[in-house]
Amino acid sequence: MIRAEHIVKSFDGRVVLNDISADFAPGITNLIIGQSGSGKTVLLKSLVGLHKIDSGNIYYNDVCFNRLPFKERKAIREEVGMIFQGGALLDSSNVEENVRLPLDLFTTMSMSEKRDRVNFCLKRVNLGDVNHLYPAEISGGMIKRVAIARAIVLNPKYLFCDEPNSGLDPMTSVLIDNLIQEITQEYNITTIINTHDMNSVMEIGEHIIFIHQGQKWWEGTKHDILHADNRELNDFVFASAMAKRAREVEM
Template sequence: MIEVDNIHKSFGDANVLKGISTCFDKGKTNLIIGQSGSGKTVFIKCLLGLFAPEKGTISYDGKIYSELSGSEQRNLRQEMGMVFQGSALFDSMTVEGNVRFPLEMFTKQSDSEMQDRVDFVLKRVNLIDAHHKYPSEISGGMQKRVAIARAIVMNPKYLFCDEPNSGLDPKTAILIDNLIQEITQEYNITTVINSHDMNSVMEIGEKIIFLKNGIKEWEGTNKEIFKTDNEAVTNFVYSSELFKKVRQMYLEERN
């Protein structure tokens, strides 16, 4: 679990995060949504320990990050996996090399132990025969699965995903959503996803945080979001034609 208590973050005179408090549970897919400039990226970078809030605390399973020593913070960051928006794979490395990279950097495992772990996670994301291919030789959806495999190869407690469906077709995006949710539940990971994809909200939004101008405007589930009267949320969510149709179906069933 990650607990956020009244965090504030500024850059010069710009107040980006303005007193956000929430919690992200283990074994659930937690989504952060909001328009561009709402503070989503800064928020997730604070959760990753890349930015230090000027006020407030962030706790990881009861441990307040700002109160940890430097070595304790480094150890905690090694328990975090990250899926970047553009996958961020190394072009000069094979799929296997990309996934193996964190193990070589941060562990003292033997070569055979690392190989077994790489084989395991690549199988888990359904990439059995891609070990020796390069990123340029595989599709965008496969690249995203490689990024997920690399993010979980260290068996993290916390998984962060920044726009994991960016650039993917709708069918592939749903497959990536389902994979992330399956892994989250299977390994009881605390997963936080930065997203603007309304399909993701519908499919895997077990908890949703809606940010507006650096403030937590609303939180709830993908079922509760249909019932909210919060105008900022409805204006954002129902800009999607798909959501408009689902909303209408919900209202018709309720009546």
């Protein structure tokens, strides 16, 4: 469980997050949606500790994360997995080395133990015989699956995903969505996904926060969203659906 209480964040005197409170439960897919510039990425980065908030509190279970000393915050960060927008694989490292990186940094496992763990995670994301390939040799969808494998290699309690479907075709996007949801449920992870993809919202939106101009404007599920009496949300849903359709036509 991650809980945000009255989060305020400003940059150069401009308020980007204004009094946002929300609970993110484990075992379900928690989505943050909103237009570009709405503050959703800042909220995600604030929750994971990449941005220092101006006021409010962020709790990981019952621990107030933002008030911990650096060493204790570091211990919680080791329980966090991150999936970045472009995958963020190291181009000079092969797939096995990319997935193994957190094990090299944060564990004392033997090389054979690390290899077993890497192979388990790659198998979990339905990748085989790719250990010695480099990022330039695999597809965009495979890169995202390698990124997921790396994110779960330390058995995280918390998983943060920044636009995990960015740049993917619709079919691959659905596969990535379903994979993230399956892993979330299987390991009871607190998963928070930042997205503007309405297909993702309607596929896996078990808990959705809509951010508008730095404020929490709406909260609900994928079943609620189509019947919401909220003009800004409705405008966002319509515009996102039209943009998605235009991209699919271009493909």
